Amino acid sequence: MPTISDVAKLTGLSKTTISRVINNHQYVSEEKRALVLKAMQELGYTPNPAARRLRGQSTTTIGVIVPRIVNPFFSYLVNTIETAAYEKGYQVIISQSNEDAEKELAFLQLLKTKQVDGIIMTAIENEWSVIEPFLAYGPIMLCNEYITNANVPIVRLNQQKGAYIGVKHLIDRGHHKIAYCTGGLFAEDGKDKDRNHGFQKALKEADIAVNTKWIFLNQYSIEDGKKVMNQIMAMDERPTAIFTGSDEIAAGMMIEAKKHGLKIPEDMAIIGFDDQPIAEMLEPQLTTIRQPVEKMGELAVAILVDMLDDTSLKVQEHELPIELVIRKTT
Template sequence: MKIKTKAITIEDVVRLSGVSRGTVSRVINDHPHVSEEKRKKVKEAIEQLDYMPNVSAQRLRNIKTKTIAVIVSSISNPFFGLLLEELEKDVIKLGYQLLLCNTRNSKKKEIDFLRLLITNQVDGIILASMANYWENIKEFVNYGPIVCCNQFDPKVEVPSIGLDHEEAAYIGTKHFIDNGHEKIAFCGGISQFNISVGRKQGYEKALKESGLKINKDWIFDNVYGTAGGIEVFNNVANMRVRPTAVFSGGDEIAVGFIKAALDSGWKVPQDISVMGFDNQPIGTFVSPELTTIQQPIEQMGKITIQKMIESINNIQSMRSEEIILKANLIERNSVKTI
């Protein structure tokens, strides 16, 4: 390969255009108080030299990095994939870059990533998953904007954008009830902070509202992945009084449940109805297609970025603020309807 040539700097532009460094800088940054004539000259010189400002120097001078870090627990989790896709799209439009921070739920890694804020390597951090308790993170708020996305912790002292999990579970459970189901089971998904708690409340609320009894045997906690769904099915299959419907805390759980049911010769939704959560692509790949709850990921991404930019531009605005989004019911074929 060719030897990397010495970079073109602002001084080269100065020489070619015949104006001063200050003026060139003003042109680059679209500042006022530059005559049209010189502005044109500078632009031509920049064009001709294919000059691009050195970002490191700009960062050093400005203390702005035009970079935002996103902390997720696992990039390969499809939910985060979709969320990242959304965040990236919005962030790029505004001239920012996205730094990928994958924690695998390591508390230490999360802290290391948060330190990016202290060292001025990023302008802000989006916490899309949280491995530590807020107590252990809160100090970082002093070093730059943090926005939470996808989860709530009532203690959090920054803007949080997330789903109303209680309402989501309520809608789902209500959908069962409206279609004549009275014996409804609930899988809590992994009890990540208070997401599960909220969902269970929504589930119970819907039951109570319709005068249905809550049966502890039908509530499963810490169910995770397809394996978890299969396990739940095995439990259900062995019950004397079985539920006719299962609200599950994730599409994988639902798919696992359905798979186990079909494998045991059951018919879905005739013998048992199942509802997923998250509206992941898998839901349409299976038969019957999964009725599920959809998170408004696009909206979540948009608002997160908006709040982040606001926080970056006006450090005052970094206050506790919960933005709660509504879930959507996606009706497909895994729920027996009237």
């Protein structure tokens, strides 16, 4: 690997001048600049990022934490983040937190040790008080999941509205017995809390009391959906509609409901969340709440890069629109 000294030697100039050319500093004559550029080309020279980082320069790398990449919502989010980052000249380091606070913490260390310039968190496992100290080492921003009084940029959706319009839609279709199956066990803040509020608000407006037997929390996967549906099938009094926290839960429920001979939506209406590709592939096609994943990812990268360029930037918060996509399961 050629180094900056090799370029200096070949051109007969000093390392300083080479560095100036690399970093587009002023006060380099056109003549020398061309000479240096040519020599760099010739040698196939690339600046060593480790050396640049050591001097406190940027790593042009951003870190992204997702709960699990196999969840399509997050793989789509990572897709847009990676693409947007690449366009801005950044690499992406990925970690799956897997609901593991330890692993999340290990990842935040990358910021401390300057392996990443900044971090996008799409889920939060640790207490904010644990995460906050890392802000001293670089920007952290929240995308998707959020915490109300964290003084960091947030790109999020109006989750309360999402749940509200979904449940409202079920009520409009004449349902009174509505089950609720979503993630977040004791959600005291953020996405799940807001969804809970949206759910409650819609019911309250229609004067429907919450039946706690039909509340299923901490549910995430297809398997979870199947299990819950089986629990519901075993009940004396069943709900007639289910609002779920993801298309995957909904899909699991549909598979199992069909096994039990239930007709959807006649015997059981189901509504998903996310509008993943599977929503269109299920039969019947799934009514769901669409989240603008692409916009979220792009915006998150744009904000993070802005913060990296200008550290004095003030904290922004963006709330993106969310909408109901009515298909055939309601």
